[in-house]
Amino acid sequence: MIKNVIFDIGNVLMEYRWAEALEDTGISKEIANDIWSEMFDDELWVMHDAGTASVYDLIEQFGARFPKYADNIKEFLIHGERMNLPRPEVWEKVHTLKQLGYGIYLLSNYSEYLFKIHMKEALFMNDIDGKLVSYEVNQVKPDRDIYETLIEMYSLDPKECIFLDDRKENTDTAKALGIDSITIESREHINSVLEDLIKERS
Numbered sequence: 001m002i003k004n005v006i007f008d009i010g011n012v013l014m015e016y017r018w019a020e021a022l023e024d025t026g027i028s029k030e031i032a033n034d035i036w037s038e039m040f041d042d043e044l045w046v047m048h049d050a051g052t053a054s055v056y057d058l059i060e061q062f063g064a065r066f067p068k069y070a071d072n073i074k075e076f077l078i079h080g081e082r083m084n085l086p087r088p089e090v091w092e093k094v095h096t097l098k099q100l101g102y103g104i105y106l107l108s109n110y111s112e113y114l115f116k117i118h119m120k121e122a123l124f125m126n127d128i129d130g131k132l133v134s135y136e137v138n139q140v141k142p143d144r145d146i147y148e149t150l151i152e153m154y155s156l157d158p159k160e161c162i163f164l165d166d167r168k169e170n171t172d173t174a175k176a177l178g179i180d181s182i183t184i185e186s187r188e189h190i191n192s193v194l195e196d197l198i199k200e201r202s
Contacts, residue, residue, distance in 0.1 A: 002180065004103035004129075004156055005197065008141075008165035009110065012184050013094070013124055015085040024082060025072040035066055035073065049109040051135030080117040087187060091124045093194035098127040100201040106131035107150050107163070109140050130154045141165070142173040151177075164193060 007013055018040065022032035039045055039062055047053035055077050063070030076082075098104050104127050110118075112135040119125055132150040139146035151158060158178035165171050171181035184190045 002162050003160040006105045006107050006163040009108040011166035021082040022076045025075045027072050048111045049134045050138050050140050055113045080114045084118045094124045095127050103129045109134040142169040144173050
């Protein structure tokens with residue numbers, strides 16, 4: 001029986017417009033996509049999520065890598081509030097799950113800098129029973145350490161949890177630890193999954 005729902009944040013509870021936010025700084029869509037793709041896949045971004053590289057490290061190193069667009073990259077990174085979009089109908093379902101007695105937990109790769117900006121108006125934060133964000137423990141998904149830390153921190157039984165994440169490598173690790181997991185493919189998909197969980201308790 002599922003008692004706890006563990007959520008990733010990006011492309012699950014929130015929508016992100018990373019490349020579009022770069023484009024907002026005045027560069028073309030094609031160049032914005034190329035820069036963002038390289039940034040996100042870079043080990044430095046992983047270090048940022050893990051809390052071992054600051055936003056100023058990103059500005060300096062990616063600015064040096066793309067000197068023509070250094071000012072655009074700096075503006076993009078400093079204005080983190082432009083990157084995320086709410087999913088209010090998903091947040092309402094999270095609230096309903098909480099009311100129905102599910103435990104609500106977060107397990108997300110996030111830098112401290114962006115997490116604090118993006119969570120300012122995230123209403124789902126009012127419904128969580130616990131969270132583990134990568135920067136807090138210098139661990140990142142899909143490494144199994146961060147999952148084990150969450151389980152131990154909140155004394156969770158993996159067999160009583162379901163994990164929702166938009167990246168298959170992350171759900172694969174959860175499954176290997178005995179946690180039922182679903183790889184979220186779209187906004188419509190997360191809404192459908194949450195509706196099913198609500199029906200189980202209604």
